Amino acid sequence: MQHTADVQPLPLRELMPALILGAFLVLMIYLVQFDQGAISQTGVFLHELMHDGRHLLGVPCH
Numbered sequence: 001m002q003h004t005a006d007v008q009p010l011p012l013r014e015l016m017p018a019l020i021l022g023a024f025l026v027l028m029i030y031l032v033q034f035d036q037g038a039i040s041q042t043g044v045f046l047h048e049l050m051h052d053g054r055h056l057l058g059v060p061c062h
């Protein structure tokens with residue numbers, strides 16, 4: 001028996017919510033863990049704002 005699956009490429013329109021969510025999560029992970037004011041230009045504000053999250057995730061902090 002020959003299996004002929006009719007595979008269609010996923011339209012970008014349907015892929016977009018997943019891409020936006022992924023980009024958002026990457027941005028949040030970056031801001032919580034690595035930024036430290038380097039790009040956001042908030043100085044220690046973001047660092048202090050997300051301080052508990054940093055320690056919860058075991059990110060090197062102080």
Ligand SMILES: [Zn+2]
Pocket residue numbers: 051054055061062
């Ligand atoms: Zn800390």
